[in-house]
Amino acid sequence: MKSLYSALLIVVFLAACAGKKEEAPTETKPAAVTEKVTLTKEQVTNAGILVGAAVDTTVSRELIVNGTVDVPPQNIVSVSFPLGGYLKSTKLLPGMRVSRGEVIGMIEDQGLVQLQQDYLVTRSKLQYLKQEYDRQKTLSENKVNAEKIFQQVQADYQSQQVMLKGYEEKLLLIGVSPASLNEQNISRSVALRSPINGYVSKVNVNIGKYVNPTDVLFELINPDDIHAALTVFEKDISKIRKGQRVDISFVDDPSTTYKGEVLIFSHNLDDDRSGIVHCHFETRPRNLMPGMFLTAKIKLDNSPALTVPDEAVVRYEGKHYVFESLGNNEFHLIEVKTDTVSSGILAISSQEHDLQRKKLVVKNAYSVLGKMKNTTEEE
Numbered sequence: 001m002k003s004l005y006s007a008l009l010i011v012v013f014l015a016a017c018a019g020k021k022e023e024a025p026t027e028t029k030p031a032a033v034t035e036k037v038t039l040t041k042e043q044v045t046n047a048g049i050l051v052g053a054a055v056d057t058t059v060s061r062e063l064i065v066n067g068t069v070d071v072p073p074q075n076i077v078s079v080s081f082p083l084g085g086y087l088k089s090t091k092l093l094p095g096m097r098v099s100r101g102e103v104i105g106m107i108e109d110q111g112l113v114q115l116q117q118d119y120l121v122t123r124s125k126l127q128y129l130k131q132e133y134d135r136q137k138t139l140s141e142n143k144v145n146a147e148k149i150f151q152q153v154q155a156d157y158q159s160q161q162v163m164l165k166g167y168e169e170k171l172l173l174i175g176v177s178p179a180s181l182n183e184q185n186i187s188r189s190v191a192l193r194s195p196i197n198g199y200v201s202k203v204n205v206n207i208g209k210y211v212n213p214t215d216v217l218f219e220l221i222n223p224d225d226i227h228a229a230l231t232v233f234e235k236d237i238s239k240i241r242k243g244q245r246v247d248i249s250f251v252d253d254p255s256t257t258y259k260g261e262v263l264i265f266s267h268n269l270d271d272d273r274s275g276i277v278h279c280h281f282e283t284r285p286r287n288l289m290p291g292m293f294l295t296a297k298i299k300l301d302n303s304p305a306l307t308v309p310d311e312a313v314v315r316y317e318g319k320h321y322v323f324e325s326l327g328n329n330e331f332h333l334i335e336v337k338t339d340t341v342s343s344g345i346l347a348i349s350s351q352e353h354d355l356q357r358k359k360l361v362v363k364n365a366y367s368v369l370g371k372m373k374n375t376t377e378e379e
Helices: 002-019 041-047 110-141 147-173 365-378
Strands: 036-038 050-052 055-070 076-079 085-089 103-108 189-193 198-203 218-221 227-233 245-250 253-265 274-281 293-309 314-316 319-327 330-342 345-349 360-363
Touching (some): 036 365, 041 365, 055 274, 055 330, 227 245, 227 253, 227 293, 253 293, 293 330, 314 365, 319 365, 330 365, 360 365
Antiparallel strands (some): 036 330, 050 360, 055 227, 055 293, 076 218, 085 103, 103 189, 227 274, 245 293, 253 274, 293 345, 314 319, 319 330, 330 345
């Protein structure tokens, strides 16, 4: 009985193993790309396929880049007050235009009164010492007084001259004319004037605040040298030349174009492998502000090229191709490298094929590509 039971177990086990046959995985091989395709005459006509030749011409390529409006450091002026004081008044706001010599604020401080006072007292003492110096010099020459007395007066006179000169320079530093200063016009306030013609970009203080000599009260910009700073990547920086023409448009008004010219470009690359190209505007746009975004088309040097319309080139599996016409509505796929010449026109090149001598599909090439893909799938 036990033998029969054991035999039944073995049969059941073998049957179960036989039912667990593993299915072999099926491999899907990518379809081979068909490089040639033949169309019927009706297909060519209905698709509007046109055969022609690449045009051998001299072209001025355009490099389209982005950038911002920039101002060189020497055209940005930080205004401070060298002696410190309280800001008594100002009417400046960011964006306001200012003229050279215009009063942009008033500073007051008791130290300003003390400086003017010290200057006038020193000037008065110097007048007395000048007379005493002349008198002692005469006495010394006539051997009436001792030489030592004259030397002491001479030292005092020269020291007072140095002190007066120092006070004069401090007064000129804050915009006060020493020649016009007298005891009647001593003031506790001093006018702060604009050193340039330009506009205000920053106001860092408010009325009543005490400012130190190192504090920047206002930041002014001289727009005379405002320009476009364009970002050009490493692969294109070698194409840039001084004097190349540039068409510039702004993000807020892309339909308006401003003419410019490449002035200078950097010879080093940033961390993102790009360099800066500086361009000057022939006619500076109104309301131009640093930091504004812009788009530019740089006119590169003229060079020979084979060109075709944009619709002659197809993009397939990450590469660019054109179709060669072999006759009898048969077409051959050729890989090419492309470069944008202008809107709707591409320059093409190939190391394996002489494209200049070939007849190419110059219109509706994607219709040929569609037929080629269908043929590949059917195979």
